[in-house]
Amino acid sequence: MTDDLVLYGNKGWTSPYVFSAFVTLKEKGLPFRMEVLDLQAGQHRRPEYTEPSSTGRVPALRHGDFWVAESSAIDEYLEEVFPPPAHARLYPADPRQRARVRMVQAFVRSDVLEVRMERSTATLFEGAAAKPLTPAGRVAAERLVAVAGRFLAPGAEHVAGEFTIADADLALLLQRLVHNGDPCPERLAVYAQRVFQRPSVREWLKQTAWRDR
Amino acid sequence: MTDDLVLYGNKGWTSPYVFSAFVTLKEKGLPFRMEVLDLQAGQHRRPEYTEPSSTGRVPALRHGDFWVAESSAIDEYLEEVFPPPAHARLYPADPRQRARVRMVQAFVRSDVLEVRMERSTATLFEGAAAKPLTPAGRVAAERLVAVAGRFLAPGAEHVAGEFTIADADLALLLQRLVHNGDPCPERLAVYAQRVFQRPSVREWLKQTAWRDR
Ligand SMILES: [Ca+2]
Ligand SMILES: [Ca+2]
Ligand SMILES: [Ca+2]
Ligand SMILES: [Ca+2]
Numbered sequence: 001m002t003d004d005l006v007l008y009g010n011k012g013w014t015s016p017y018v019f020s021a022f023v024t025l026k027e028k029g030l031p032f033r034m035e036v037l038d039l040q041a042g043q044h045r046r047p048e049y050t051e052p053s054s055t056g057r058v059p060a061l062r063h064g065d066f067w068v069a070e071s072s073a074i075d076e077y078l079e080e081v082f083p084p085p086a087h088a089r090l091y092p093a094d095p096r097q098r099a100r101v102r103m104v105q106a107f108v109r110s111d112v113l114e115v116r117m118e119r120s121t122a123t124l125f126e127g128a129a130a131k132p133l134t135p136a137g138r139v140a141a142e143r144l145v146a147v148a149g150r151f152l153a154p155g156a157e158h159v160a161g162e163f164t165i166a167d168a169d170l171a172l173l174l175q176r177l178v179h180n181g182d183p184c185p186e187r188l189a190v191y192a193q194r195v196f197q198r199p200s201v202r203e204w205l206k207q208t209a210w211r212d213r
Numbered sequence: 214m215t216d217d218l219v220l221y222g223n224k225g226w227t228s229p230y231v232f233s234a235f236v237t238l239k240e241k242g243l244p245f246r247m248e249v250l251d252l253q254a255g256q257h258r259r260p261e262y263t264e265p266s267s268t269g270r271v272p273a274l275r276h277g278d279f280w281v282a283e284s285s286a287i288d289e290y291l292e293e294v295f296p297p298p299a300h301a302r303l304y305p306a307d308p309r310q311r312a313r314v315r316m317v318q319a320f321v322r323s324d325v326l327e328v329r330m331e332r333s334t335a336t337l338f339e340g341a342a343a344k345p346l347t348p349a350g351r352v353a354a355e356r357l358v359a360v361a362g363r364f365l366a367p368g369a370e371h372v373a374g375e376f377t378i379a380d381a382d383l384a385l386l387l388q389r390l391v392h393n394g395d396p397c398p399e400r401l402a403v404y405a406q407r408v409f410q411r412p413s414v415r416e417w418l419k420q421t422a423w424r425d426r
Contacts, residue, residue, distance in 0.1 A: 073315035
């Protein structure tokens with residue numbers, strides 16, 4: 001019997017990190033159950049969740065009796081345990097391209113904090129209005145555009161040849177600007193919008209108040 | 214001819230992420246050159262650095278003509294390109310243990326921000342005095358202690374059996390509390406101090422104003 005897969009997310013479907021793990025599972029065609037926790041009610045703070053997840057945050061993945069938190073760790077685990085060719089490849093085979101994908105995933109999770117805060121996923125998934133960027137927010141937005149422009153080579157459709165999970169992560173980060181009408185070069189906007197047409201991403205968006213613009 | 218390895222760090226030797234890549238290179242016994250950039254003078258903002266590194270941050274690794282930034286991406290690249298048994302193993306062979314190591318690395322890089330800010334590496338590596346933690350700092354410190362206590366099973370010497378790069382990262386994060394005399398359970402303090410006895414870590418510490426306490 002195959003061990004069941006359960007992905008723990010939050011009730012509002014607003015976590016970009018749950019998004020990453022969700023897209024990985026969908027791209028790989030893996031059957032899984034979504035368990036949404038009410039963070040406002042503190043469901044993530046109960047020992048039944050903190051003990052196995054260790055971090056007490058979403059996302060966490062349960063695979064049989066094994067638990068792992070942190071979306072990049074979840075994404076990599078799923079790639080290793082459900083590898084190509086039986087399941088879609090989400091990390092490149094070449095170590096250097098794989099390093100680039102990991103670099104993009106790490107950047108998305110640790111950099112341009114002001115963009116992530118001032119252009120929260122509430123503006124994407126909950127219909128919240130975006131206020132004008134602060135000066136610090138504008139600096140971070142400019143940094144995001146500059147760095148993303150180096151991640152995505154001119155003429156390239158993805159950061160590492162074929163679609164990888166880094167494209168889902170980077171597209172969501174860019175949509176914080178694109179979707180809210182902040183300055184963003186056309187080729188990055190086109191990239192983000194094309195990634196957001198993927199069926200895996202559409203399945204996420206269906207759970208939210210996202211409206212194409 | 215073997216491609217040369219160059220690690221880009223900052224002049225003050227204060228980056229916990231350069232530390233991670235440095236320890237990886239040292240643990241694997243890889244010859245490399247350290248290039249320290251003067252961030253205050255903006256050396257990292259010159260196109261000669263931003264273009265190949267993409268992120269314009271330290272650390273970046275140059276391996277021959279290949280560049281990668283983001284320490285977790287660098288660590289994983291080095292593991293893949295200089296694998297065991299010829300070089301020390303820094304990621305577990307088992308996918309589930311490897312997932313735990315990635316979870317710890319991701320947590321260190323994205324969580325407990327207030328600890329990282331109020332107990333900056335200046336207090337470890339530049340002799341700076343630590344001010345009392347703010348209320349938010351105390352909450353983050355308590356979270357760090359709680360989560361680290363789940364990462365490190367009772368009686369375990371490392372988070373995943375043998376030493377991995379996650380132990381170096383987690384030990385440095387814990388030393389922000391331990392070294393500054395903040396509350397920390399004995400077993401986590403012992404763990405952090407034991408990791409800090411490793412020759413790879415000692416080679417880093419020699420470059421700084423660190424003094425054992
Ligand atoms: Ca980073
Ligand atoms: Ca559109
Ligand atoms: Ca995290
Ligand atoms: Ca000591």
